[in-house]
Amino acid sequence: xxxxxxxxxSFVPLPIENVDTDQIIPxxxxxxxxxxxxxxxxxxxxxxxxxxxxxxxxxFVLNQTTFSGDILVAGxxxxxxxxREHAAWAxxxxxxxxxxxxxxxxxxxxxxxxxxxxxxxxxxxxxQQIFALSASDTLSIDVAAQTITIDAxxxxxxxxxxxxxxxxxxxxxxxxxxxxSRKATIEKFELEKG
Amino acid sequence: MGKTLFDKIWDAHVVEKIQDGPSVLYIDKHxxxxxxxxxxxxxxxxxxLSLFRxxxxxxxxxxxxxxxxxxxPIKDLLSKMQVDQLIENCExxxxxxxxxxxxxxGIVHVIGPELGITQPxxxxxxxxxxxxxxxxxxxxAFGIGTSEVEMVFASQCVLQTKPxxxxxxxxxxxxxxxxxxxxxxxxxAKISASGATGYFVEYAGSTIRALSMEARMTICxxxxxxxxxxxxxxxxxxxFGYIKGRTYAxxxxxxxxxxxxxxxxxxxxDAVFDLELTxxxxxxxxxxxxxxxxxxxMAIDANxxxxxxxxxxxxxxxxxxxxTYMGLxxxxxxxxxxxxxxxxxxxxxxxxxxxxxxxxxVKGRKKHDGVKVMIVPGSxxxxxxxxxxxxxxxxAEAGFQIRQAGCSACLGMNxxxxxAGEYCIxxxxxxxxxxxxxxxxxLLASPLTAAAAAITGxxxxxxDLINPN
Numbered sequence: 002x003x004x005x006x007x008x009x010x011s012f013v014p015l016p017i018e019n020v021d022t023d024q025i026i027p028x029x030x031x032x033x034x035x036x037x038x039x040x041x042x043x044x045x046x047x048x049x050x051x052x053x054x055x056x057x058x059x060x061f062v063l064n065q066t067t068f069s070g071d072i073l074v075a076g077x078x079x080x081x082x083x084x085r086e087h088a089a090w091a092x093x094x095x096x097x098x099x100x101x102x103x104x105x106x107x108x109x110x111x112x113x114x115x116x117x118x119x120x121x122x123x124x125x126x127x128x129q130q131i132f133a134l135s136a137s138d139t140l141s142i143d144v145a146a147q148t149i150t151i152d153a154x155x156x157x158x159x160x161x162x163x164x165x166x167x168x169x170x171x172x173x174x175x176x177x178x179x180x181x182s183r184k185a186t187i188e189k190f191e192l193e194k195g
Numbered sequence: 196m197g198k199t200l201f202d203k204i205w206d207a208h209v210v211e212k213i214q215d216g217p218s219v220l221y222i223d224k225h226x227x228x229x230x231x232x233x234x235x236x237x238x239x240x241x242x243x244l245s246l247f248r249x250x251x252x253x254x255x256x257x258x259x260x261x262x263x264x265x266x267x268p269i270k271d272l273l274s275k276m277q278v279d280q281l282i283e284n285c286e287x288x289x290x291x292x293x294x295x296x297x298x299x300x301g302i303v304h305v306i307g308p309e310l311g312i313t314q315p316x317x318x319x320x321x322x323x324x325x326x327x328x329x330x331x332x333x334x335x336a337f338g339i340g341t342s343e344v345e346m347v348f349a350s351q352c353v354l355q356t357k358p359x360x361x362x363x364x365x366x367x368x369x370x371x372x373x374x375x376x377x378x379x380x381x382x383x384a385k386i387s388a389s390g391a392t393g394y395f396v397e398y399a400g401s402t403i404r405a406l407s408m409e410a411r412m413t414i415c416x417x418x419x420x421x422x423x424x425x426x427x428x429x430x431x432x433x434x435f436g437y438i439k440g441r442t443y444a445x446x447x448x449x450x451x452x453x454x455x456x457x458x459x460x461x462x463x464x465d466a467v468f469d470l471e472l473t474x475x476x477x478x479x480x481x482x483x484x485x486x487x488x489x490x491x492x493m494a495i496d497a498n499x500x501x502x503x504x505x506x507x508x509x510x511x512x513x514x515x516x517x518x519t520y521m522g523l524x525x526x527x528x529x530x531x532x533x534x535x536x537x538x539x540x541x542x543x544x545x546x547x548x549x550x551x552x553x554x555x556x557v558k559g560r561k562k563h564d565g566v567k568v569m570i571v572p573g574s575x576x577x578x579x580x581x582x583x584x585x586x587x588x589x590x591a592e593a594g595f596q597i598r599q600a601g602c603s604a605c606l607g608m609n610x611x612x613x614x615a616g617e618y619c620i621x622x623x624x625x626x627x628x629x630x631x632x633x634x635x636x637x638l639l640a641s642p643l644t645a646a647a648a649a650i651t652g653x654x655x656x657x658x659d660l661i662n663p664n
Contacts, residue, residue: 016512017512017513017516018509018510018512018513019388019389019488019490019513021488021625021627023606023625023627023628023629023630024627024628024629027629027633028258028606028607028608028630029607029608031230031231031258031608032230032259032271032273032274032276032277032608033273034233034234034237034276034277034280035233035234035237036234036341046628046629046633051633052633076509076513077389077509078388078389078392078422081388081389081392081422081488082324082419082420082625082627083323083324083606083625084231084322084323084324084338084339084340085230085231085340086231086234086322086340086341086342087341089340104389104392106389106392106422107358107392107393107422107424108324108338108339108340108419111339111340111343112340112341112342115340115342115343116342163215163216163217163356164215164216165213165215165216165217165354166216175342176342176343176346176354177238177242177342177345177346177349177350179354180219180346180349180350180352180354181242181244181349181350183210183211183219183350183352184247184350186210186211186219187210187219187221187247187350187351187352190210190221191221191351194207194221
């Protein structure tokens with residue numbers, strides 16, 4: 002996993018609530034057996050008419066040149082529904098390093114963190130402040146300080162991040178390395194449990 | 196202070212608690228399927244590891260499999276590749292596979308319980324959000340991502356932060372025509388698609404106690420649709436009766452010992468939950484959804500809410516967008532609206548009891564000409580039982596198509612898709628945009644309500660068919 006310390010970038014606004022993982026990456030694209038290449042199908046059915054890459058829907062934000070950046074900003078309950086980690090892979094592969102929302106679904110949040118995509122939880126009010134910004138505005142996210150700042154106004158919010166997960170993100174460690182290092186303890190647990 | 200059922204099982208499985216971090220949680224049973232496991236197998240191979248406890252992982256092929264002509268090679272090459280890779284990975288790593296052609300093959304959340312693999316007090320995970328189904332047996336069961344599948348492969352553990360606990364009490368008797376699917380659709384409509392996020396839910400109360408295991412599984416299955424980490428029900432005589440004698444259930448003295456342990460699995464009287472909700476079963480009518488998340492549901496004889504009546508801007512926009520996708524009008528009734536498809540299946544409602552309910556209603560009746568009806572049993576064993584009980588003849592006479600086991604049109608990964616713009620009354624769990632096929636419009640309902648629509652060709656209050664006066 003890639004280490005993640007700071008992000009300063011413009012953002013892509015998606016002011017829609019309850020964005021489920023079927024929208025992030027539809028089921029028909031889950032037939033791959035590797036983690037790569039999901040970015041081109043990110044939000045596939047919101048991006049294209051009739052599943053045709055030659056027919057982009059002009060209203061959808063990823064098809065507009067106005068907005069770009071490493072940060073996706075979305076309405077509350079982002080990532081609900083299916084547990085498919087392909088959703089996190091698609092966001093990462095497309096180039097997003099962080100998703101900002103007022104509320105995340107639990108499994109998506111874990112999947113994102115396990116792939117070095119940072120879920121940033123802000124208040125509904127702060128989220129609306131971001132949606133009100135112009136396309137040229139930037140956001141700064143500091144993982145160590147657990148803060149997100151609207152650079153134009155200086156408005157800042159802190160976000161929750163489990164200290165263990167923070168260490169993993171800052172250093173690019175993953176949980177599997179950690180668990181493998183605990184094998185002796187796990188074997189002892191098995192013996193005691195019987 | 197007493198312990199909740201959740202706490203009892205959780206505490207018995209914590210290997211260690213990381214300071215200021217999650218817990219290392221030991222996993223008793225790990226189910227895998229073809230879609231969310233290949234990258235995890237690749238991952239451990241890349242690390243040069245073998246599976247830590249391969250005997251605690253059980254595999255099946257369900258998401259991608261065709262539901263017709265399963266004896267023939269899979270036509271869709273990508274699906275075939277994924278199913279073939281599962282076979283290869285299971286052989287290489289010593290994992291028991293109930294693949295296509297095996298008498299135990301089926302939807303992962305149907306076969307675990309029917310084989311007696313799912314037992315009270317266990318921790319169970321699977322790379323699939325509907326793993327919460329197994330909670331009906333008094334287990335901590337939840338869906339995980341593929342990185343976590345790899346963690347279980349490597350260590351038989353996952354890192355989990357302890358969720359908050361919620362108890363949902365439902366008391367009283369259900370009205371005629373109302374079944375467990377209606378209970379869970381009702382709860383989700385009440386508390387929204389994110390109403391239980393961050394919580395693990397225990398369902399309790401006299402209504403729940405009176406339900407069969409199949410009906411309890413339907414409720415726990417959809418816990419994820421209100422955001423819950425999982426759902427569970429304390430085991431009782433109904434649970435023990437269901438498990439006893441199944442293929443992998445404990446036998447003899449082992450059974451007696453296990454049973455004594457299982458009987459300790461309940462929330463203590465003085466246990467405290469972070470949140471407690473109570474509903475009255477008598478208030479619940481047959482339910483149907485009208486939107487694009489499972490929280491947008493209502494009593495079948497109600498009207499769709501008026502968008503203007505919703506004060507929260509985000510929710511108002513959400514509903515307006517959903518109704519545009521669904522081709523439905525704010526304030527309109529659904530009763531009498533024509534539907535083109537009926538899908539009876541999925542890990543929510545494809546068990547023998549669901550199909551018996553459907554058969555009892557359709558016996559001697561025929562489907563409406565304007566509707567295609569697909570019945571997809573949850574497993575090979577369910578299909579066998581359907582045949583043994585003669586339900587297949589009832590379905591055939593009604594003009595229903597009965598297919599082979601798999602996830603099918605619940606998520607349309609195989610060829611079972613609903614065409615764009617058409618309506619499907621579905622017994623599955625998700626009405627998301629495009630879930631059953633690009634542009635497909637899903638109305639979630641119980642097997643009874645789905646069967647009623649199959650007969651009439653329109654959204655129907657099943658109570659009118661049961662009590663024609």
